Amino acid sequence: MKKIGFSGTLDPITNGHMWVIGEARSLADEVIVFLSQNPAKKPQFPAEERKQIIEQSARECGWDNVQVVIVKGDYTARAAKKHGCDYLIRGIRTTADFDYENLIQQTNVDVLQGAKTIFVMPPRDLGSVSSSFVKALEGPVGWHWTMKKFVPAPAYHAWILDSLRKEWQALWNYAQASDAQLALFEQWFAHLTGPQAYGGADRHYHNLEHLVHGLTEIRVWADNTGAGKRERQLLKKAFWFHDAVYSHDDEALYSSEEASAQLWLSSGLDAGDNDEVAQLIRATDHFQGPAITHRLKDAMLSADLAILGQDDDVYNAYTAAIGREYAHVEPTHFRQQRRLAMQHLATKAEAGQLFGDAFFADQYNARAIENMQRETGMLAAA
Incomplete structure (x- = not known):
């Protein structure tokens, strides 16, 4: 397979996301991360900063065949097809994930004529790791040490700086x-x-x-x-x-x-x-x-x-x-x-x-x- 896509808001990118990207690299010559910019969502980081975080995380892993594309005003499955990706890859952690992703996959193909989806299952230690899970950790004493276990270093550094900026501005x-x-x-x-x-x-x-x-x-x-x-x-x-x-x-x-x-x-x-x-x-x-x-x-x-x-x-x-x-x-x-x-x-x-x-x-x-x-x-x- 020449190209495979991975899509999401990735706010922040987690070790679970990184694992899926790693799986994609084992299947294709090139991986394109399609970063969705959904105006209905209020992300922690703007799209350009998320793009930089993902690129830095890939570089730290020595991955030179991963690029990041910000998708504006289009469906990621359709954007993937335009960039030469016939398949998107998604991680499935639970049966609820499968039911949801299967519905999205059918919409992508039948309605949007976009890329098809390949599903992979992450290892047990990453089974509960998601962006929403990581976000929920912030607050109590030691939250940053806990978060550090679940995100790549560039995402962790960006989150620390964002937290400190909020603390500083409050003063x-x-x-x-x-x-x-x-x-x-x-x-x-x-x-x-x-x-x-x-x-x-x-x-x-x-x-x-x-x-x-x-x-x-x-x-x-x-x-x-x-x-x-x-x-x-x-x-x-x-x-x-x-x-x-x-x-x-x-x-x-x-x-x-x-x-x-x-x-x-x-x-x-x-x-x-x-x-x-x-x-x-x-x-x-x-x-x-x-x-x-x-x-x-x-x-x-x-x-x-x-x-x-x-x-x-x-x-x-x-x-x-x-x-x-x-x-x-x-x-x-x-x-x-x-x-x-x-x-x-x-x-x-x-x-x-x-x-x-x-x-x-x-x-x-x-x-x-x-x-x-x-x-x-x-x-x-x-």
Whole structure:
């Protein structure tokens, strides 16, 4: 077979979709993904961005015989026939899928004189994966780590950025902002999510995922404790900037936290919160932090340390990321320093002092002790 088509909204493309495209490649010399632009739907990503995500996902798999075509104002089965595809390929997960797809297939052929359909059945681990399933994951703490298991990396990165953009825009009055203010907001969003900050290639832990996690922790904390809008905004502004400057340079004139505080103070984003946000950023520094007495200090520190109380797979991914982030440090020295840090934090957790905020302590303290004791033992044995 020379060409085969695969169609859908693909918002976002999932690992299930990628599997079907892989099956198509085993049947044909060329695969064309027909990306439907349905005006009746409100997709998460515009068609051009979805096209880029699919193309990047195919490139990462080394697939050079997959192209993407956006279909506007036509049926995908008819568009496929026009592009030389006599067949479309579809994945069937359930009997309900078959009944629906069979009806569509009959319409494509009998009514539209379009491409016929080949059905394939995905493996069991992909049987429940769909775009709607992935979309439904967003929200609770750790949603991004769960989503990561079901979508290719480019789709995951795009979703993370989209989530962060919504978080960022919620902090500032975009609707009533002047052109100059809008430009400033966009400038700082690009800076913070770009290679100079959390999007940097050497940011293996203090990265966009860390930002999403902390902002989600703050939202869930506020929802459960009745914290007001101002408290949420102060904490979120501080979290956006707290690791914006992250340096391993021992010769730095001041800590990364102080540099991040200064970056915030110089940003021009002041909404009357300048000094309070700077204080919360400084609170995450082990040297300056004890001197900070801000009423939200415990919540800020707890959100930053919440990673220590996650489930095994997340905690193990976190420790591996920390190892990559400090790969420039001599391995024996790194293990020694990491073990001392974990022993110190575990001792604080055992004394009930790691999470100063009661909500976070209840959620994470016991698990954090288990995680850090396990890691300390592994570091000692290495």
